[in-house]
Amino acid sequence: MSTKSGRGGHHPTMDQVAAAAGVSRATVSRVINNAASVAPGIRDAVQRAISQTGYVPNVAARSLVTRRSNSVALVISEPDRPDDHSFLNRIFTDPYFGRVTAGATGALRPHDVHLVVVPTDSADHHQVVRYLRQGHVDGVLLISSSEDDPLPAQVHSLGIPAVLASRPAGPLPVSYVDVDQRFGARLAAAHLLARGCRNLATISGPLDIPAGADRLDAFRDAVLSAPPGPAPSAGSAPAESPGSASGGSARSAPAGSPGSAPAGSDVGAGGVTIAVETGDFTRVGGEAAAHRLLDRHPDLDGLFVASDLMAEGALRALQDRGRRVPDDVAVIGFDDSSAALECRPPLTTVRQPVEEMAAEMAQLLIAHIDTPGRSPRSVIFQPTLVIRDSA
Amino acid sequence: MSTKSGRGGHHPTMDQVAAAAGVSRATVSRVINNAASVAPGIRDAVQRAISQTGYVPNVAARSLVTRRSNSVALVISEPDRPDDHSFLNRIFTDPYFGRVTAGATGALRPHDVHLVVVPTDSADHHQVVRYLRQGHVDGVLLISSSEDDPLPAQVHSLGIPAVLASRPAGPLPVSYVDVDQRFGARLAAAHLLARGCRNLATISGPLDIPAGADRLDAFRDAVLSAPPGPAPSAGSAPAESPGSASGGSARSAPAGSPGSAPAGSDVGAGGVTIAVETGDFTRVGGEAAAHRLLDRHPDLDGLFVASDLMAEGALRALQDRGRRVPDDVAVIGFDDSSAALECRPPLTTVRQPVEEMAAEMAQLLIAHIDTPGRSPRSVIFQPTLVIRDSA
């Protein structure tokens, strides 16, 4: 590209550029930050001097005075799960994080700010907090997947601009972007019901985070309160399966009250039953949950899984058990990640516009950085149902 | 933790700490960088003042004078592949990168240097180069997966300390860490041969990178030059399959000459045949390659796949085609990533100690940073065969 002179490693200073262009340091600074009032001729001369010398601004010196680093962190905070050898394994195995990175990067580029990916688990929270306090970044996009994760609160109390990737578990006056979790679950319930499924089940995410609890809660609500749909094709009345560990008492879970019995089953209007198992948003977790579900409810005919990755695992379990999808059991995932397309059959799923959401997060963060006092706000995206072959 | 006073956002300066402790700025600086010769009493007083004020060093100011940022970049450079919606999807879908991150992070922690993950494709090389030139980091760990990736050379010419994650495609005087690719492939070949497989095949990685070409080359060499092993159980002589597109001329590929016919088949000593297909290190790529292989060679009985992820795809293809593993065809992967354990059956694979390798990369990088003139060196790890159920 540009003419490069001198061996690598010798960074010229602004003064040298100024000297080469026959102007003052201040002028060089002006053309670099293209401030107004720069004589066209001078500007060119400086530009020339810049590329001749291979000058690059020293970020340290610059941010010392501007108090800006022009980069933001994407902090991915994962709790160490027992059977996970490393939290990094989950992060680099779930397409979700790549989508967030892509969306954020794209939105940040026009603003000339860099995205720094910082994965962390509870073990090195301290490291991360230090990193943030040291002023390496101007703000942080935070993905936290556990209710008892202290990081969101810590970041907030640090006073550093931040935007969360989902509704905070506790009350925290901070901006966040989320998808309408409950609406997504309702989409899935309606589709399964309309299909004629009557023995429903769901594999939820961890119940200590909104994405886990809300999807479960709303799915249960939607199913149990639904008016009787089209008659089941094979007319036998659904009966509670033998091995069920939970009572079959009909009750509609009160909205907004997660923490209700994680595993169990309810029966609602039209004799529709619904069984619940909890997963951890991993493929193997989904597979295991599906097996438990099939043990308890062999007559399962409709399954809503709270993430595509878990759905992929569930599909494998179903196949192992000799169930055909969607004929024997219809399956709906959540996310519409690349995993959905790799499923066999391709997964019908609730689409979350993750890239757009991440881009919005970035915009919000930029706004917070530029306007320190700005009051927090939340942006909620509506999910859509993407119908493929699994349901 | 520490007593926090004042609202977040107001960072105290070193002078304020000095004042609070009744000492000079220099002394505060000394205890922070725990330089020698600090009176125990004074030291305590300063420590107290530090935590009372909630002081945190300003990295910009610090690195302006030390010319060190205390952080290094892990640059993951992926070419945009045609059918890949985003290169980030591959990065956040392949366990390999998580392992590298884990290994590097662990080795860097004792040195108090942060790891900044910077994914990039050819589209924003310029961004990354700018980031590096600006001095955001003291050095870079570089994972580059394409021969025509200009990044390694660029980084080198920038004069910034760097360590590559594999042997550079071209001649480049730079340090790198790698696994003995050829030895790994030989391990796989020996195991397959010893098992009695005679109609071999391999799914290689992209041939324009060492990890792709070397594994293929060495596997082919090992197979074709092997002495006749134990007699095949079912005694019919192996014959070139009907649909084969390539001539069956027996030839042994000269070592070190990649770029030889990517797809085709050879027959070596003992009538052993070997077919080749090329994948792209993704699961779907492996699946497609396996299907092509099965189309051409229905009598396949031994398969070496150059990555666990591709092997996972291959297993799916085999299952779809009604082949039992390992009874009908034995499969060996490469990496021993988490994917190997998620395979059905669990994958026999060539283990690459990625975490250790990444840690070594970090050590080398630190050394290069601390000793500017240090001559480049390479560290090669020996892979091992992990025998599970697929072969």
Place this chain on the structure above:
DNA sequence: TTGTATGCGTTATCAC
């Protein structure tokens, strides 16, 4: 052992 003084490379506030 501790304090003083200088410089790191920019940006920004002034005069000109």
Place this chain on the structure above:
DNA sequence: GTGATAACGCATACAA
């Protein structure tokens, strides 16, 4: 429109 000049917050050589 352009050029001096003063911070920015810290580390360090040197003096005490």
